[in-house]
Amino acid sequence: MSAAPSQRRIGDVLLKLDRISLAFGGVKALDDVSFEVRSHEIRAIIGPNGAGKSSLLNVINGVYHPSQGAVTYKGTTHRQMRPHEAARQGIARTFQNIALFKGMTVLDNIMTGRTLKMHAGFLFQCLYFGKARSEELAHRRKVEHIIDFLQIEHIRKTPVGRLAYGLQKRVELARALAAEPELLLLDEPMAGMNLEEKEDMCRFILDANDEFGTTIVLIEHDMGVVMDLSDRVVVLDYGRKIGDGSPDEVRRNQAVIDAYLGVRH
Amino acid sequence: MNGAAPPAVADTFPRLLLEHARVRGAQSSVREKNLGIWQSWTWSEAAANVRALACGLAAMGFKRGDHLAIIGDNRPQLYWAIAAAQVLGGVAVPLYQDAIAQEMAYILDDADVRFAVVEDQEQVDKLLEIKGQLSQLGHIVFEDPRGMRHYGQTFLHAYADVQQAGRTFEVSRPEFFSREVSQGSSSDIAIMLYTSGTTGKPKGVCHTHAALIAAARGGCDFDRLGPGDEVLSYLPMAWVGDNLFSYAQALVAGFTINCPESGDTVMIDMREIGPTYYFAPPRVFENLLTQVMIRMEDASRVKRALFHWFLGVARRCGAEILDRKPGVSPLDRLLYALGSVLVFGPLLNVLGMSRIRVAYTAGAAIGPDLFRFYRSIGVNLKQLYGSTETCAYVCLQPDRHIKLDTVGPPAPGVEVRIADDGEVLVRSRALLKEYYRRPDSTAEVFDTQGYFRTGDAGFFDADGHLKIIDRAKDVGKLASGAVFAPNYIENKLKFFPYVKEAVAFGHGRDTVCAFINIDLGAVGNWAERRNLAYSGYSDLAGKSQIYDLIQGCVEKVNAELATDPTVAESQVRRFLILHKELDPDDDELTRTRKVRRGFIADKYAALVDALYAGKSVQHIDTLVKFEDGRSGMIEADVAIRDAAIYPPAPLHKSA
Numbered sequence: 001m002s003a004a005p006s007q008r009r010i011g012d013v014l015l016k017l018d019r020i021s022l023a024f025g026g027v028k029a030l031d032d033v034s035f036e037v038r039s040h041e042i043r044a045i046i047g048p049n050g051a052g053k054s055s056l057l058n059v060i061n062g063v064y065h066p067s068q069g070a071v072t073y074k075g076t077t078h079r080q081m082r083p084h085e086a087a088r089q090g091i092a093r094t095f096q097n098i099a100l101f102k103g104m105t106v107l108d109n110i111m112t113g114r115t116l117k118m119h120a121g122f123l124f125q126c127l128y129f130g131k132a133r134s135e136e137l138a139h140r141r142k143v144e145h146i147i148d149f150l151q152i153e154h155i156r157k158t159p160v161g162r163l164a165y166g167l168q169k170r171v172e173l174a175r176a177l178a179a180e181p182e183l184l185l186l187d188e189p190m191a192g193m194n195l196e197e198k199e200d201m202c203r204f205i206l207d208a209n210d211e212f213g214t215t216i217v218l219i220e221h222d223m224g225v226v227m228d229l230s231d232r233v234v235v236l237d238y239g240r241k242i243g244d245g246s247p248d249e250v251r252r253n254q255a256v257i258d259a260y261l262g263v264r265h
Numbered sequence: 266m267n268g269a270a271p272p273a274v275a276d277t278f279p280r281l282l283l284e285h286a287r288v289r290g291a292q293s294s295v296r297e298k299n300l301g302i303w304q305s306w307t308w309s310e311a312a313a314n315v316r317a318l319a320c321g322l323a324a325m326g327f328k329r330g331d332h333l334a335i336i337g338d339n340r341p342q343l344y345w346a347i348a349a350a351q352v353l354g355g356v357a358v359p360l361y362q363d364a365i366a367q368e369m370a371y372i373l374d375d376a377d378v379r380f381a382v383v384e385d386q387e388q389v390d391k392l393l394e395i396k397g398q399l400s401q402l403g404h405i406v407f408e409d410p411r412g413m414r415h416y417g418q419t420f421l422h423a424y425a426d427v428q429q430a431g432r433t434f435e436v437s438r439p440e441f442f443s444r445e446v447s448q449g450s451s452s453d454i455a456i457m458l459y460t461s462g463t464t465g466k467p468k469g470v471c472h473t474h475a476a477l478i479a480a481a482r483g484g485c486d487f488d489r490l491g492p493g494d495e496v497l498s499y500l501p502m503a504w505v506g507d508n509l510f511s512y513a514q515a516l517v518a519g520f521t522i523n524c525p526e527s528g529d530t531v532m533i534d535m536r537e538i539g540p541t542y543y544f545a546p547p548r549v550f551e552n553l554l555t556q557v558m559i560r561m562e563d564a565s566r567v568k569r570a571l572f573h574w575f576l577g578v579a580r581r582c583g584a585e586i587l588d589r590k591p592g593v594s595p596l597d598r599l600l601y602a603l604g605s606v607l608v609f610g611p612l613l614n615v616l617g618m619s620r621i622r623v624a625y626t627a628g629a630a631i632g633p634d635l636f637r638f639y640r641s642i643g644v645n646l647k648q649l650y651g652s653t654e655t656c657a658y659v660c661l662q663p664d665r666h667i668k669l670d671t672v673g674p675p676a677p678g679v680e681v682r683i684a685d686d687g688e689v690l691v692r693s694r695a696l697l698k699e700y701y702r703r704p705d706s707t708a709e710v711f712d713t714q715g716y717f718r719t720g721d722a723g724f725f726d727a728d729g730h731l732k733i734i735d736r737a738k739d740v741g742k743l744a745s746g747a748v749f750a751p752n753y754i755e756n757k758l759k760f761f762p763y764v765k766e767a768v769a770f771g772h773g774r775d776t777v778c779a780f781i782n783i784d785l786g787a788v789g790n791w792a793e794r795r796n797l798a799y800s801g802y803s804d805l806a807g808k809s810q811i812y813d814l815i816q817g818c819v820e821k822v823n824a825e826l827a828t829d830p831t832v833a834e835s836q837v838r839r840f841l842i843l844h845k846e847l848d849p850d851d852d853e854l855t856r857t858r859k860v861r862r863g864f865i866a867d868k869y870a871a872l873v874d875a876l877y878a879g880k881s882v883q884h885i886d887t888l889v890k891f892e893d894g895r896s897g898m899i900e901a902d903v904a905i906r907d908a909a910i911y912p913p914a915p916l917h918k919s920a
Contacts, residue, residue, distance in 0.1 A: 140301075141300065144300035144301045144302075145300065147300075147301070148300060151527070153301070153526045153527050153529065153530050154526075154527065154529035154530040154533065156301065157533075207412070211411075211412075
């Protein structure tokens with residue numbers, strides 16, 4: 001849509017996965033996968049069902065610990081990183097199955113995204129006094145900017161459980177953005193959406209990347225979306241990396257075509 | 266306001282603005298909900314903003330007589346832009362913000378627009394798309410800078426930057442602003458509003474300051490609107506009503522306008538603001554009522570029973586209590602007061618209508634049940650009549666003299682006359698000056714005595730209230746010479762939830778006959794509750810029980826028509842229920858769902874002939890188009906019924 005071409009500057013390597021392997025008992029979910037993500041980049045991970053895409057995201061934000069290999073994030077190499085450490089270092093994510101607090105309002109759900117940035121003591125927060133008060137106001141302001149950004153003003157006070165699926169997905173993105181992440185992991189942000197909701201979500205992802213400079217790694221099945229949005233694409237199949245490159249390169253890659261369409265044996 | 270002495274007579278909008286800034290500078294002029302918080306600007310701040318913007322536009326080369334397009338949702342900054350253009354002796358041209366680029370191109374070109382103030386990136390993108398076709402359009406000012414960082418075009422300016430440039434511009438020309446304001450005259454064109462163009466291309470309706478102020482002042486005095494009032498500005502700025510209620514009347518009466526956060530939040534914002542003065546088209550009132558009813562279905566049994574019982578009380582005496590009519594029993598008054606505490610009060614609070622003193626509806630016929638519902642729970646809902654050309658100021662219903670099917674007596678300062686052919690003619694100070702660059706159209710709409718032809722047909726009832734029946738060109742005559750207004754009859758039929766569409770015939774005939782389309786949802790529900798099995802629309806439409814149901818509706822309409830001598834002869838003598846739903850795909854309805862009477866009469870000529878030939882059943886084959894583009898035939902034997910006719914009664918009853 002934008003008339004002027006986007007001037008995103010793709011920067012240095014932000015995240016590097018080096019020969020990652022992950023096994024659950026005898027099942028090899030990931031086998032010797034290496035790739036890197038540069039800052040300000042939109043990086044897609046695609047692959048057939050069970051290819052290991054979600055496992056890979058889980059490795060990045062520390063839910064799973066790889067049996068071999070290392071993750072380098074912002075120049076520091078971790079063998080094992082726990083999820084809250086990842087979050088503290090600026091990695092936020094959304095989930096394939098929406099993981100919001102259904103009984104809480106949209107506003108409160110997004111506020112939980114700010115938890116790590118709140119420093120007032122428990123007692124002060126209970127009393128809503130002193131630093132807790134000024135802090136709450138500052139955080140609310142930030143959250144309101146995100147509500148405005150994602151155009152969900154009309155559901156601000158609605159409990160999440162009452163919302164349509166597409167909107168819940170948007171709220172989840174809002175909560176992830178509320179953490180002001182440097183690296184945002186999106187697990188199938190557009191699954192189950194209709195065309196209009198998908199278009200909206202694409203715009204929000206592009207805007208977040210453009211406006212906040214957030215680096216984005218996303219898993220998506222809709223090839224149209226992947227090809228439009230991403231700068232580079234990683235293709236997984238049975239836990240192995242079979243392709244990596246620009247959308248055009250990946251589209252022409254014979255191994256990728258075989259994985260998706262099948263080969264005659 | 267340094268230097269600008271208040272003018273003796275505030276007869277232009279800029280002078281009114283300065284007057285308010287002087288008299289009530291610290292009071293709220295406009296509010297906008299932004300980032301979840303209501304931000305407010307006082308009259309002084311509003312005047313300062315207008316001043317900075319006007320000077321900024323002047324610095325960019327805006328001259329007297331230039332046209333400034335305004336595109337976006339209701340925002341304080343856009344209302345200020347209207348005022349800024351008027352300060353500089355220019356003309357504001359608001360456009361519908363949801364129009365596509367090509368529609369905008371026509372108006373921007375027709376109106377010779379040189380400057381545009383728009384809300385956001387979305388509107389900028391639209392203008393960039395068509396800028397190549399518009400040689401005149403020189404500068405675009407955008408209010409919301411979001412997403413605009415990468416736009417390098419030199420003709421794009423941020424609103425705040427223009428204001429800053431204006432403040433700098435003024436440093437060396439301190440007299441500039443007051444001089445510009447003092448040069449303005451009340452006979453200058455203040456605004457140009459485009460007609461919707463249902464008949465031909467849109468035309469630019471030019472209004473002077475004097476006309477708009479006359480209409481606004483008339484309305485404000487009529488309903489005693491003053492500085493304490495609050496309105497919610499949520500209807501499109503390009504529509505004459507918003508211009509009157511949110512701009513002209515606000516500047517005349519000095520009340521506060523409130524801009525909602527977005528189109529989706531209007532209901533929530535309305536509840537937070539609690540406007541005292543409110544306007545909505547009938548469909549908004551209808552949607553609200555439907556939502557209330559649906560949510561009451563989910564309420565607990567006790568609450569539901571309470572709700573329906575007290576609505577019964579309200580139906581019996583609510584409107585009378587609102588109109589302070591005598592004859593309401595003390596018991597009913599007591600029950601109504603109890604209902605106010607338990608049911609109506611909380612309901613109005615949820616709807617954001619607790620503080621409403623005056624509410625208006627217009628634009629389409631409002632159903633009597635709907636109208637009565639709001640009045641009975643205590644909303645002073647009234648109807649008005651007007652159009653773009655008349656500044657939406659022709660007839661207003663006065664408090665306590667409300668009738669369901671009239672639009673009230675002529676408003677103060679307005680002369681209304683009925684032409685020989687039934688057309689409503691209007692003369693007042695609040696009329697358009699001209700259609701922009703269309704002297705032939707302008708000449709056409711005025712008669713020799715300066716009356717404006719509204720194009721609507723109507724008549725005065727015994728109490729002097731105007732009743733609008735139809736577009737003048739649709740009105741025909743029965744063979745007896747009596748007026749036949751098909752739309753009027755069709756609307757009356759359509760007020761019944763069971764009737765989805767109706768088509769009345771009668772021009773040049775002895776009697777009136779009608780086609781009915783039943784509402785599949787409502788009638789299907791009715792049938793299910795009576796264990797009446799049906800397979801689809803055609804089957805249901807042919808059932809004799811359904812005919813009985815519809816006959817009841819038709820006869821009620823006949824009884825109503827009989828009370829009015831002008832239309833008493835238009836009672837529906839015979840009717841049939843069509844075997845298929847009228848559909849835009851079959852060209853039977855327009856895309857805006859208006860019936861195409863002539864086309865239908867041709868297509869179903871066999872049925873029309875059967876109605877007038879007195880047959881009781883008629884076979885017909887009909888070609889239909891399916892959604893996938895294929896077509897097929899459906900055939901049916903359509904039954905025809907007679908309906909009871911009532912003798913004309915000279916009886917008059919105010920509702």
